[in-house]
Amino acid sequence: MATRRIAILGGGAMGTACATVLAENDEVRPVLWVREPELADAMQTSRRNERYLPDVPIPDVVEITSDRAAAVADVAMLVAAVPSQFLSATMKPFAELVSPECPIVSVIKGIEIGTFRRPTEILLQVLGERPVASMCGPSHAEEVGLRLPASVVVAASDDQFAAQVQQDFTTDRFRVYTNPDLVGVEFAGALKNVIAIAAGISDGLGYGDNAKSALITRGLVEIGRFGQSLGADPETFAGLAGIGDLMTTCFSRHSRNRGFGERIGRGETLQQILDSTPKVAEGVPTTRSVHELAVSRGIDLPITREIAAMLFEGKSPLEATDALMNRPVGSE
Numbered sequence: 001m002a003t004r005r006i007a008i009l010g011g012g013a014m015g016t017a018c019a020t021v022l023a024e025n026d027e028v029r030p031v032l033w034v035r036e037p038e039l040a041d042a043m044q045t046s047r048r049n050e051r052y053l054p055d056v057p058i059p060d061v062v063e064i065t066s067d068r069a070a071a072v073a074d075v076a077m078l079v080a081a082v083p084s085q086f087l088s089a090t091m092k093p094f095a096e097l098v099s100p101e102c103p104i105v106s107v108i109k110g111i112e113i114g115t116f117r118r119p120t121e122i123l124l125q126v127l128g129e130r131p132v133a134s135m136c137g138p139s140h141a142e143e144v145g146l147r148l149p150a151s152v153v154v155a156a157s158d159d160q161f162a163a164q165v166q167q168d169f170t171t172d173r174f175r176v177y178t179n180p181d182l183v184g185v186e187f188a189g190a191l192k193n194v195i196a197i198a199a200g201i202s203d204g205l206g207y208g209d210n211a212k213s214a215l216i217t218r219g220l221v222e223i224g225r226f227g228q229s230l231g232a233d234p235e236t237f238a239g240l241a242g243i244g245d246l247m248t249t250c251f252s253r254h255s256r257n258r259g260f261g262e263r264i265g266r267g268e269t270l271q272q273i274l275d276s277t278p279k280v281a282e283g284v285p286t287t288r289s290v291h292e293l294a295v296s297r298g299i300d301l302p303i304t305r306e307i308a309a310m311l312f313e314g315k316s317p318l319e320a321t322d323a324l325m326n327r328p329v330g331s332e
């Protein structure tokens with residue numbers, strides 16, 4: 001049987017993990033495009049991504065390149081795995097290299113600052129009209145890359161493409177469900193990162209299990225309120241992309257967003273944390289996007305508002321705690 005070449009664009013942790021999953025499918029030849037040429041060279045030699053996912057061996061079948069044209073030549077599908085704020089600029093040079101009908105699935109969880117675009121909206125505007133999909137859910141790259149069981153959801157612009165993504169990615173350890181709600185899946189993936197920062201701040205302050213569980217529960221209410229106001233199906237937030245990913249991100253030792261929040265809670269500044277690692281915490285820019293969009297639309301998001309005030313306005317975690325706990329009481 002002829003194999004299908006699939007290009008993963010983005011050599012961070014998630015792009016690398018996606019390549020390892022696709023490598024298990026005998027009908028797929030994965031090629032991983034890595035932005036940094038020196039990292040691509042090192043990965044070809046060591047078969048590891050020492051910068052972003054050091055503990056995961058990369059199967060020999062995965063082609064690794066930093067050459068854009070070579071990466072996307074004759075591909076049947078693209079996988080976008082670039083942090084949301086870099087997506088537009090990263091994809092522009094690919095626009096004249098990829099065929100007009102080539103479908104693309106995003107594993108990106110964020111909302112672009114200023115434009116408020118979801119990842120698939122960016123992809124459509126930069127690459128032109130084509131089938132698009134978003135695959136989200138509890139899927140830390142560190143665990144996926146080691147073949148620990150994980151389940152995710154894919155939503156697409158058409159059912160046929162969702163089924164194709166499901167078929168390409170499903171393995172005996174990576175289970176892909178379909179979902180018809182593209183808007184909801186993308187908002188769920190982006191907003192859980194904001195709440196994970198809140199959960200991490202709670203950890204850093206030593207607030208305990210009650211506080212964190214309340215933040216997660218009321219955070220899910222905020223995610224649903226925001227998503228529904230912008231056209232999502234509320235049921236999506238009860239699924240893998242919603243509560244599923246929210247739980248894993250708020251509790252995981254792997255989570256960059258929860259870990260980022262923990263450091264804020266312990267007293268480090270935004271800039272200190274950003275300067276300390278090449279890894280991207282999507283919840284930071286997404287907090288700004290979600291907060292601004294919510295204010296402009298009159299959507300009440302108290303937790304998001306306090307995270308934005310801590311990150312961008314110098315409010316202290318203790319002041320934010322007081323602000324959240326001393327609001328007028330209401331019904332659930």
Ligand SMILES: NC(=O)c1ccc[n+]([C@@H]2O[C@H](COP(=O)([O-])OP(=O)(O)OC[C@H]3O[C@@H](n4cnc5c(N)ncnc54)[C@H](O)[C@@H]3O)[C@@H](O)[C@H]2O)c1
Pocket residue numbers: 010011012013014015035036052081082083084086090107108109110139140141142278279280281282
């Ligand atoms: N890491 C995970 O477990 C995981 C799981 C599911 C989804 N995601 C999502 O996947 C997306 C990619 O995240 P990741 O974890 O792979 O990233 P990462 O933090 O592991 O790597 C950073 C990535 O950003 C790129 N980058 C850095 N500076 C850049 C610049 N100036 N211009 C363009 N690109 C630049 C790097 O090349 C690298 O690909 C995010 O939206 C994330 O939310 C991540």
Ligand SMILES: O=P(O)(O)OC[C@H](O)CO
Pocket residue numbers: 109137138139140141193196245248249254255256257258280281282
């Ligand atoms: O490490 P985080 O916080 O970016 O979370 C990664 C994934 O989104 C978890 O599903």
